[in-house]
Amino acid sequence: MNHSAERSVSTYLTGFVLAIVLTAIPFGIVWGGLLTGMAVYAIIAVAAILQVLVHLVFFLHLDLKSTPAENLFFLGFAAVLIVIMVGGSLWIMFDLHHRMM
Amino acid sequence: MTETAVMGTASDLLEEEEKISLRSREFGFWVYLMTDAIIFALLFATYVVLSKNSAAGPTSKDVFDLRHTAGETALLLISSLTFGMATIAMAKGLSGRVIMWLVVTLLLGLAFLAMEMMEFRGMIAKGAGPEVSGFLSAFFTLVGTHGLHVTFGSLGILAMIVQIPLKGLTPPVRSRLLRLGLFWHFLDIVWIGIFSVVYLPGVM
Numbered sequence: 128m129n130h131s132a133e134r135s136v137s138t139y140l141t142g143f144v145l146a147i148v149l150t151a152i153p154f155g156i157v158w159g160g161l162l163t164g165m166a167v168y169a170i171i172a173v174a175a176i177l178q179v180l181v182h183l184v185f186f187l188h189l190d191l192k193s194t195p196a197e198n199l200f201f202l203g204f205a206a207v208l209i210v211i212m213v214g215g216s217l218w219i220m221f222d223l224h225h226r227m228m
Numbered sequence: 229m230t231e232t233a234v235m236g237t238a239s240d241l242l243e244e245e246e247k248i249s250l251r252s253r254e255f256g257f258w259v260y261l262m263t264d265a266i267i268f269a270l271l272f273a274t275y276v277v278l279s280k281n282s283a284a285g286p287t288s289k290d291v292f293d294l295r296h297t298a299g300e301t302a303l304l305l306i307s308s309l310t311f312g313m314a315t316i317a318m319a320k321g322l323s324g325r326v327i328m329w330l331v332v333t334l335l336l337g338l339a340f341l342a343m344e345m346m347e348f349r350g351m352i353a354k355g356a357g358p359e360v361s362g363f364l365s366a367f368f369t370l371v372g373t374h375g376l377h378v379t380f381g382s383l384g385i386l387a388m389i390v391q392i393p394l395k396g397l398t399p400p401v402r403s404r405l406l407r408l409g410l411f412w413h414f415l416d417i418v419w420i421g422i423f424s425v426v427y428l429p430g431v432m
Contacts, residue, residue: 139312157428175424186413198258205262209269216273
């Protein structure tokens with residue numbers, strides 16, 4: 128969004144390498160069957176969240192200084208809506224599933 | 229005041245007006261992307277709720293192939309990098325270089341779509357179409373919606389490949405390319421969610 132921000136090849140390459148690493152870790156663990164159970168889900172979730180942040184910072188060039196405040200506000204607002212709607216839906220549906228078993 | 233000075237201020241004003249209008253379009257596009265993120269988030273929630281409801285049909289373990297997913301992931305991630313290269317070339321004003329990188333990005337996007345179509349067709353041929361179970365309906369809706377977005381993104385890239393030689397890198401063209409870049413990177417972010425929520429847990 129910020130035209131003035133310095134966009135260099137190295138920024139993109141750094142993001143690219145970080146994204147590859149954060150993709151390779153969960154794929155490797157699931158592929159190799161190195162771990163089982165909740166630990167795998169936790170690693171997949173953490174790697175995914177980190178990779179989303181890597182994309183936002185290195186590819187979409189979001190930062191707290193040069194990105195307009197209203198853009199960050201909308202990002203935050205969307206995140207809150209997503210947490211409420213997705214979290215709420217899953218909570219209700221799994222609770223229902225649990226009670227119907 | 230001389231005539232040239234008046235002309236100068238008028239064109240300055242127009243330029244300023246154009247800048248403001250482009251900035252509001254970029255903000256509007258950002259708001260659109262956030263609402264699109266909410267659509268995807270809800271499709272993800274639907275998928276997670278339905279993912280075990282295979283109705284005695286094929287389960288996720290029967291239909292997913294992690295090697296195929298890794299290939300799609302690589303294509304999309306590399307296309308994000310090449311779009312970034314196009315953005316850098318645009319900042320330097322090298323329109324030929326911009327077009328070259330856009331063509332590379334378009335080819336990667338089309339290769340991704342071809343892989344996805346192959347996967348969908350293979351699944352339907354094996355009797356795992358969207359009508360079979362809740363799991364498969366949710367799968368085709370979520371992954372298909374993402375594929376549809378990539379299709380429109382590819383059309384956008386094609387439009388820019390045609391537009392840049394015709395109009396040059398004028399401020400409106402730069403703004404469009406910037407917004408298209410946001411869209412393209414956004415689709416890669418959604419794909420992170422797809423392989424983390426759909427494919428990886430699906431084969432475990």
